Amino acid sequence: MARVLIFRGMQEEQLRKLSMQQYLPLVKSRQRRTIKRMGLQYKALVQAIEQAKKEGSTGPIKTRCRPAVILPGWIGMKLAVHNGKEYKEFEIRPDMLGHRLGEFSYYAKLHVVHSAPGIRATRGSKFLAVK
Numbered sequence: 001m002a003r004v005l006i007f008r009g010m011q012e013e014q015l016r017k018l019s020m021q022q023y024l025p026l027v028k029s030r031q032r033r034t035i036k037r038m039g040l041q042y043k044a045l046v047q048a049i050e051q052a053k054k055e056g057s058t059g060p061i062k063t064r065c066r067p068a069v070i071l072p073g074w075i076g077m078k079l080a081v082h083n084g085k086e087y088k089e090f091e092i093r094p095d096m097l098g099h100r101l102g103e104f105s106y107y108a109k110l111h112v113v114h115s116a117p118g119i120r121a122t123r124g125s126k127f128l129a130v131k
Helices: 012-016 020-026 029-037 040-055
Strands: 061-063 078-082 087-091
Touching (some): 040 061
Parallel strands (some): 061 078
Antiparallel strands (some): 078 087
C-alpha cells in the first residue's frame, strides 16, 4: 500500500495550492518570522523557483541560502544547496516542509572509524605469512 504523506492534516495536492498567508499559521513561530522577514537571498531564491516553474525546467536550482524555510510551492522541485565546498542536490518532498534547506546539505563529514590494521598495513605485518 502506498504511503500518503500528510502535513498538518493536509495532503500534497492541498499543500501545493496554499498561498503564503494560508501556510504561515501552519508553521512554528521561528519559521513564520523568517518567512515574513524574507531577506534578499531568500527573495532571490523564491523568484528563481517561480521562474523555473514557469519555464518548466527540470534541472536543479543552485543556491547558497541555507537558512531558507521550505515552502509548499517548492514540492517536487530539485535544489542544489551549497555546503561550503560543493552543491548537494536533493528533491523537495512534503515531509520537508517547515525545515530549512541547510538541514539537508551537511557541511561536515562524520568521523571514519577504522578497524584493526590488516596484512601489510604496518611494518610488523611484513613478517606474517599471506594466506
